[in-house]
Amino acid sequence: MRKILILIGTSTFVYLSAAATISGVFKYQNTPMAAAVSPTNGFAVARAADLLIKQNIEQKKQDEKSPLVIAKNRQEIQQLAINAYYKEPLSEAAIRNIALTQYGPKSLDKARIMMRHGLKFSKRDYSSNLWLLRDDALAQNVGATLLGFDRAMRTNNAASDLLLPGLIQAVQQDVSIKPLVKLLNDNPEWEVNFWAAGLANPQSLVNLSKIRLAQSTIGKKMSAAENEDLDQNLIQLLINNQKFDDAFALFDKKNGVVAQNKNKLEQVVNADFTMTPKLKPFDWNLFSNTGQEVFIDGPAGKLNIDIFGFTNGLFAQQLVRIPTGKYLFSTNMEQQGAAKHYAKLQCAEPKLTALPAIEFAMPSGKKQSEFSNISPCRYFWLKLRADLPNGASSQASINQISIRRQSGS
Template identity: 25%
Template sequence: MSTYVTSNEVKAPAAAYAVGFPPTGTARANSAMMTYGIRTLKDPKAAATKSEVALARAAYRAEPLSSTALSLIIPTMPEGKARQSLLARTGELTRRNSLINEEQIRTAALRGDDTAFFRWLSRSLLTNNDLRAAYVGAMADATAREGAVAALTPVIGPAPSWSDAYWQQVIQRPASLLNAAKLRAAVARAPWRQATISRWDRYLSIGLTNRGQFDAAHALYKGLGLARERNSGNLLSDGDFERQPQLPPFDWQLAVSGTLGASIDEKDKNLLVSAIGGARGFAARQLVSLSPGNYRLGWSLSASMPIDPATLMARVTCAEPGMKIAKIQPISLATGKHAAPFAIPESACRWYWLSIDVALLDDSAGVDAYFRNISLAPAGGGGANARPVPAAEGVNGIAPN
């Protein structure tokens, strides 16, 4: 009979328990859990009944290491040291009991222990695929908390199997973006060294930028090791188009639409801007920090056909919302190698867009334009081979209103 009990304590616990022969601890615990589980299918918030808890207590007396029995007993215990001690010890017995894990998460949240909260969420994510979406969402929401970065770094640092789902979720939580950027920079450092730039990094950078959190976005750029020294004096990243953009908008942000697109050819080292009739908007842009003063924009450009002076323009505009600043005149981009001066007026604005804009009439022919380089530098720096733009294209290269 004992053999029957042992062989059926999992698949038919009620029958095994009814026999009355030992060992009955596991059978009792499983029987109580089965009836409780059936009820939670109809009501996920259902609590264990008195009879289920009594059966679990009897199982615990017979089998003190039964995590199944403890998962029904612990939630009924009053808050206090005894409950916390038993919960902690039960957590050492198993990582796969979802009820124990949920209780660990809830208890850690109540006492404000972020380290334990994220650790138990992580364990649950690794052992319960059914709850993965809910747990990842909870972790993404909790990333906004003060202290979350320090608590999450050792959890995300080893790049667990669910980390991709986490980054996908956290970029959709505006309140969590700042801490998410700090966390991403933290796991890029030793000992984790997650240095590969992913699409989620790009979404995170753009998300911060769209919310006007430029300093945080730039800190992410630096934290990922992308802020390279620019010995040429060019304030723009990759002005010679030697690589694909890694983290816009501090690298080139390229347009992709039905009428307007831009791409970088690493082999030929150029930026191709391709537009058809009716195209309007930026083809490529980059965010740059500029102080008030005089600057010089340089470029080298060729095109598939003659370009009207109003077709291709460079614009420098304050990126910070609500900031009042005198208008900076756009610069008409003529073919050939040119340089044009412009000035950043006195203001509190620090972050500016440098954009290459296209404007084509609906019935106009399309255009393919090739930039060999674009540079932005304080006035007086470099550019000995550049020539001023002819006056017909704007005074000193600056287009009229």
């Protein structure tokens, strides 16, 4: 555990080091000029100090790598902060700027204490929250660091660009999963941006799926369609990155009762074609083109294939999980026309694609075939294809395609 915590502190600090400096803290600080001309208002005087700090940064008078104010006008800024505090003791900005100006690099611990004291009056001061992130990251306090991310992004929407890379970096460590689940269960405003940034990072995909599995409340900031799109995209990206087990676990959690009929014997999802396909490719992908129309009639429980030109290709496909064991492949279909329909099982795991495919004829009526999987491959593409001579046409309705486990793991 200690080693993992060190990794958290290191990875987040890469991103937080810039944020915890004066430059990062004041990057998104709103410091209007009007603040400097209201000397009787403590909050306005505090903002005047903010303005001077920001001007120092813009005019290159402040070392951007320093976590404290070290510019030549430091005493002027400090006096403004003290005056602001006397006028308004509850001003978090005043307390924060005293902390930034009163202590030197060797007294950062005192600055931290004052920063945390100020947050007791206002938890929404973006600059204080951002500065304290560094402290929590260096202390390897994962829960506090992630809470700091949450507070900073809640107080300043523009901070996402600065903070999300560090948050996504932290996702890669297993120790982050539980506190992130807790944060996401509260449906924070930054949730949508978090998932978008996470999906763009291949190293985070597995833990993102674990977070998604563990969430008790799912994406209230997103519509049902957006949540389904998120799960669909995450499943597809996991498959693209050969994380089949993680993709299947997420699919099974989201669609488990329909997917596996509770008893886990049926390996084909939506085998009776009564449901609209969801979370592909573990459910049916259908392929229509200028020569064929393919669609599911859910109420009738049929997969319809209308072919009106030359075809020699794929019309439906599904990724199925077939562990080692014996299975019964069965079909039930009706057909008019000269097309020959057949199914093919082909290993989907890249290192095992050279394994020979298993092919099944699909004549009109009912058909059953026994087969065994004795290979190390567990994930197969179930491909449904049709051959039809040029100029001919064909219509078919498939009532069921089943792969049912007879024995095995």
